[in-house]
Amino acid sequence: KAGVTQTPRYLIKTRGQQVTLSCSPISGHRSVSWYQQTPGQGLQFLFEYFSETQRNKGNFPGRFSGRQFSNSRSEMNVSTLELGDSALYLCASSGTSGSLYEQYFGPGTRLTVT
Amino acid sequence: DAKTTQPTSMDCAEGRAANLPCNHSTISGNEYVYWYRQIHSQGPQYIIHGLKNNETNEMASLIITEDRKSSTLILPHATLRDTAVYYCIVRVRDSGYALNFGKGTSLLVTP
Numbered sequence: 416k417a418g419v420t421q422t423p424r425y426l427i428k429t430r431g432q433q434v435t436l437s438c439s440p441i442s443g444h445r446s447v448s449w450y451q452q453t454p455g456q457g458l459q460f461l462f463e464y465f466s467e468t469q470r471n472k473g474n475f476p477g478r479f480s481g482r483q484f485s486n487s488r489s490e491m492n493v494s495t496l497e498l499g500d501s502a503l504y505l506c507a508s509s510g511t512s513g514s515l516y517e518q519y520f521g522p523g524t525r526l527t528v529t
Numbered sequence: 530d531a532k533t534t535q536p537t538s539m540d541c542a543e544g545r546a547a548n549l550p551c552n553h554s555t556i557s558g559n560e561y562v563y564w565y566r567q568i569h570s571q572g573p574q575y576i577i578h579g580l581k582n583n584e585t586n587e588m589a590s591l592i593i594t595e596d597r598k599s600s601t602l603i604l605p606h607a608t609l610r611d612t613a614v615y616y617c618i619v620r621v622r623d624s625g626y627a628l629n630f631g632k633g634t635s636l637l638v639t640p
Contacts, residue, residue, distance in 0.1 A: 419572070448627065458573070458616075458630035471627045505572050517563075518628065520572030 417442065419508050419521035427527045433494040436524045440487050440508030446470075447489040448518060449481060452503040461504075464489055493526075501528045533617045538635040541611075547604040549634050551617030554598040561622050562593060564602045565630070566613040573616065573630070576602065607638045 420439045428434050440447050448471075449461040460473040464483035481491040487508075493500055503525050507518035534552040541547040553562065563578040577584055577591045579600075584591045590603040604611055616633040 450628075450630075457632060458567075458628075460627040460629070463627055473627065507572070517575040517578070518573075519575065523572055 419506055419519055421504075421506050421521040421524050423524060424522065425525045425527075427529065428496050429529055430496055430498060432496050433492060434496060434526060435490055435492045436504055436506075436526075438489045438491075438506030438508075438521060440489070440506075441510065441519055444508035444510045444519075445487055446509040447483055447487065448507045448509075449489070449491050450505040450507065451475070452505060452523070453499075453501070458505070461491065496528045498528050500526065502526060533619055533631055535615075535617050535631070535634045537632065538637070540637050540639060541604075541607045543609060543638055543640050544606055547607040547611065547636060547638065549602040549604075549615050549617075549636065550599065551602070552599045553617070553619045556597050556619050557621075559621050560619050562591065562600045563618040563620065563628075564589070564591065565616045565618065565628070566611075567616070567633070568610075568613040576615075607636075609638050609640065612636060612638045 422437045446465045448463040450458050452458045461475055462469055462481050463471040467483045478494045483489045503523045505520055505523045507520045509518050561578050561580050564576040565573040567573040577586055577589050579591045579593055593600045614633040614635050616630045618628055
């Protein structure tokens with residue numbers, strides 16, 4: 416079974432630009448969560464989508480948004496990029512049977528804002 | 530979710546058992562203990578979880594004290610590939626998928 420995939424793996428953007436990251440969950444998984452990881456703040460929860468609806472949201476500004484499509488693939492968007500948005504963005508998916516409550520993470524997208 | 534306390538770092542010799550402690554003294558009766566690990570530059574990996582009984586799988590064992598205020602993750606025969614940051618997370622199982630990772634324990638396995 417293929418794992419969680421994230422594209423692109425690396426990205427360099429300039430302050431003020433916007434960016435869209437993509438996540439494809441494990442086949443059959445309906446929940447997708449997003450996390451931001453920085454050296455200073457560690458792993459922080461951004462938001463979770465289930466069946467195209469945002470179910471949980473972390474404490475991030477409105478510049479961070481996401482969506483989920485009917486095939487469970489998810490995208491997250493960051494508008495008006497700031498230097499502090501440089502981070503590893505991780506996506507995780509969860510299934511509906513067996514390991515229902517365990518999350519499986521992708522390799523992440525490394526975003527650098529200059 | 531209950532707060533957890535883990536040592537910042539630990540060392541372990543290759544081939545020996547690595548015992549990683551976690552304190553969760555404010556855990557509630559319906560909260561589970563989960564362990565994840567993150568190898569450098571990779572996404573976190575689920576290891577094991579438990580409620581009150583000890584659990585074992587192909588990766589590790591989880592020992593939870595009788596009062597549930599602390600637990601220990603045991604890697605029975607640590608290898609160099611087990612060098613990672615290990616996160617102990619306490620949460621209600623059906624509370625959604627937002628995980629509070631905390632700082633974790635950086636485990637260094639040495640030859």
